[in-house]
Amino acid sequence: MSSTLSGAKLKNITVSGSSIKNITETCISASLKVSISQVSTMNFTFNDTLTLGLFRSNSFKAGATIRYGGWSVAVTQVKTQGGAAGPQLQVTAESSFVRKLRRQTGAKNWGNQDVAAWVKNQARAAGMKYWVQPGLGKRQIMREKPEGNNRPSTWDVMTELARELGVWLFEYGDRLVFARPTWLMARPGRSVWTVAWNSWSDYSPSLEGMPVYDAGEDGRKDEKLSLKLISANGDSVRPGDELTLSGNVGAAGGRWIVVSCDYPLTVSQPVGVQCERPVNPEKQARSGSKKTASAKRKEAKGKSKTKTTTKRKYRSSGSGGSNSSNSSFTGSLWFRRWVANKIGGRWGVEGYGVQCVGLTKQYARDLFGIWPRGNGRDWYYGATQRRYFTPISKHASARPGDIACWGAPYGKIGGRYYGHVAIVIRDNGSTVYCITQSGTRQKAAYYETFSKSGLQGYLRPKGQTARNQLK
Structure with a gap:
């Protein structure tokens, strides 16, 4: 796209494949607005002839495509009005790609889908590029049957998913974005x-x-x-x-x-x-959601998946592993999903390979969009860390989502102790059960139970974002 200081912009506008004659003389205002909260919109005001020649030409009839650089919009509204020098024509046009998705209506059930993969597929089908955040989990995705004037579209389904997952959905040019601000x-x-x-x-x-x-x-x-x-x-x-x-x-x-x-x-x-500020939106319950027959049967038996007392169990793969009676998984749904998506991966890898701080950096990035520096022994006292995390005494009980910080005897390399950090899943009293990575063993994310010996304290995420994610 050319600069805002270029006087040739309007000459680059075409309508349904044809350039507009004398556009620089007839167009008296033009703008393009893009937002996370509304569809990309272009607005034009033209001086028409005394006999409404431009209006009667149907150049801007509903659905006509206006192209400008990488933007493609479809005319949604046309108005005539009187101006200082005669008739004027006002034209409003919105994203052609969203128009395609909004025209997809009718009952459809995609089944249990990986959300990120499904959104990418819909974007590709509409001819769009995309930035879609991975690891958003699975959902039962369906488009409801039209009832009266209510005709749910594929765009409506995406919008509802975005509300449920606490992500932004917007587009510009030919790109669809479906992601949390911290990920962006x-x-x-x-x-x-x-x-x-x-x-x-x-x-x-x-x-x-x-x-x-x-x-x-x-x-x-x-x-x-x-x-x-x-x-x-x-x-x-x-x-x-x-x-x-x-x-x-x-x-x-x-x-x-x-x-x-x-x-x-x-x-x-x-x-x-x-x-x-890059604060993730709160997740919202699905509006007017309907329970499937299967869900109703399970609920009747007291086995509904929405039951909040259900706990998942994991085995620790670390040398200090816990037994099954000691490994029930606690924490919010967001935190449990975050851990499940990270286990077995190699996170925050930089010039030193897999490090314990790589996982906690990724955690801080997913929560707040930051990338703190320092060795494990430096985290508890780090200035950046304390802007976003509250230091908690080592004598206090840890909560799921706290970052446990150790000095010596952890992280011994070449006669020096670099300390250790891990993300708490559960406080066992004299030990803490965590998800961690190992720099000394170059081991990807795994579960392990740690002694509190050498513990400096905990870093507890603060702010509304953390409360929403970890409550």
Whole structure:
């Protein structure tokens, strides 16, 4: 896509394969908006002829495809109105790809599906590229039968899944995104925008004026940041991008995630960018969900899968393993799924191979979008760690999801002790049962019971995100 400073943008617009004659003279306003909360939309206002020639030509009839760079939108609304110099034509168009998904209606049952794989398949079928977060588990996915004016579509099914799983669903251009903000902030190859504001007259040349900050009413969850980009590549910013604000900005500084962008297609306006803190949305119960006959039979027998007292059991594969009576799995559903998805994998591998801190880094990234540094012995006292985790005394009882931190005698390499960290599944009193990785043995994620000897303490995730995930 060309720069917002380019005067040739409108000439690149085509309608159903044909360019619009004299568009630079007839189009008096044009904009493109992309957001995590609404479908990509383009709006145009044209000066029409005195006899409504443009309107009567049907160039912008409902469903007509408008293309601009990598964007493809379909006309959804056309209005005529009187202007200062005569008739005007207003045109609204939304994503052609979402239109395809919304036109897929009728009863359909895909069965028990891996959510990430299913979303990718639907995106491919609509001709879209995608960024889909893996490891979202399985769901019984179905599209309900139309009833009256209610005609559930494939897009509606995706939207409902996103609410249930606490992920964002949005699109831009020809790309579908189905992921949590913390995952997007950690995605390799993501776009990162760095801006600074120090005073009314001292700020990044890519900014137009001062960023606007709103602290909200619920801390990080409600914080908002608005700014205007005038850089030559400003119109390449997208929802899901990372934005870092520094300088004399107080609480407004730090990492943000872009949630909406307004791209004016003229030379006189900057790109409007709205940001939020990278906090994962809360999971929501399925609205109007219906129980299957099988679920009803199980519930009648007292064996419903929604029963909250059910516990799963695992065997420890470590040298200090626990027996089956000691290995019942505790913690929230999110935490249990997180552990199940990590077991046996090699996480956070950098230049030193598999390390215990690699798993805890991945854990911190999945919760908060951060990537703390330091050896195992450094974690309990680390400044970055303490911004996002509350230090808990070693004499206190650990909770599922706490990070247990040890100094010596753990992690001995070449005569030095580098310590150890592991993520607590259960406190057994004198021992803790954890998921961990081993740097000394280069062992991928596994279960092990550890002695509390040498324990420095625990790091407990703080903030609304952690409470939602680990409660």
